[in-house]
Amino acid sequence: MGRIALAAKITHVPSLLLSERPGPLHGLRNDAIASLKEIGRRANQRxxxxxxxxxxxxLSNFGFHLNANARHKGVYTSHEAPHMIQNLTYDLPGNPELAEAIAAEAQKSGVPVLAHRVPTLALEYGTIVPMHYMNADGGKAVVAAAAPLFASVDENRRFGDAARRAIEASDATVAVLASGSLSHKLVNNESVGDAQWSVVSSEFNRQMDLRVLELWGSRRYDEFVRMLPEYCTKCSGEGLMADTAMLFGLLGWNQYAGEAEQLCEYFPSSGSGQVTVEFHVAN
Ligand SMILES: [Fe+2]
Structure with a gap:
C-alpha cells in the first residue's frame, strides 16, 4: 500500500535563488532555503x-490537470520574472501511474481531472524551484498539479481528498507539497526595488497570515478551513490558495489534528507573506 510520508506548505519565491548570488540579497533567504533542504532531507529519510x-x-483556466510525463526535462526561464529565474535546468523522473490514478480517483468523486502525457508540457517554477533544493540529484519522481483559477474551495478540497485515496491505493511513498504563498498582494510596480524584499504590502494581510500561523500552531484547523474561503480572496491568495485547499483536503480538512511544524521564520517577499510548515501525518 502507498502512503503519504510527508505533507508541507512551502515557499518557492525567486528571491531564494537571488539570495544565492553575489549582490545585495546574498544570504537573505538562507533560513527559507534551509527549510526546503530540510524537507528534502526528511523525504529522503522517510x-x-x-x-x-x-x-x-x-494556473489553469479550465478544470484540473496533472503533469503525468514520464520525464520532466528542460531549461527554465520565468516569463513572469526573467531577471530572477533564468536558465534553471531540471531533469526529473515523473510518475505517470500515480498521476493517472489520482485523475481516475478524482473522476469517481465528480471532480474532472486530466492527466497529461505530453512531452512539451513543462513544469512551472512552483515545482522547479523547490525541486532545485529538495531533489537536486533528480532521484525522486515528480507529479505536478495545476491550480484551477475558477474552481471552488470545495472542489479543491475534494481533489486533495481524492489524491490521498489514490496515493493510499498505489505503491508509492509520497511527499505532498502545497507550493504557494500565504497572503499574496504583490508590490506595485513603482515600489519595485530594494524595499520589495522586506515588507508585506498590506498590514491587514500580514496580521491575517500571523493569525493563520497561530491557528495552525495550536491545531485549530476547523477554524482555519472555515476562514479559508474568505482568506484566499481577501488576502489575494496565490492561485486563490488552491494549493492550501488541496493540501487540507488531502489531510482530512477539519478532521486533521496533526502537528504543524514551522520550519522557517515567516518572511515577506515582493509584498507577499511566505513560510514553510510541515503538517505531520501519522505513519
Ligand atoms: Fe509564487
Missing part, C-alpha cells in the same frame, strides 16, 4: 519516491 506538488504557478 523513503519518499515521489513528490506531488500543488503548483500555484501552473
Amino acid at each position: 523513503g519518499v519516491d515521489t513528490f506531488l506538488v500543488f503548483d500555484t504557478h501552473w
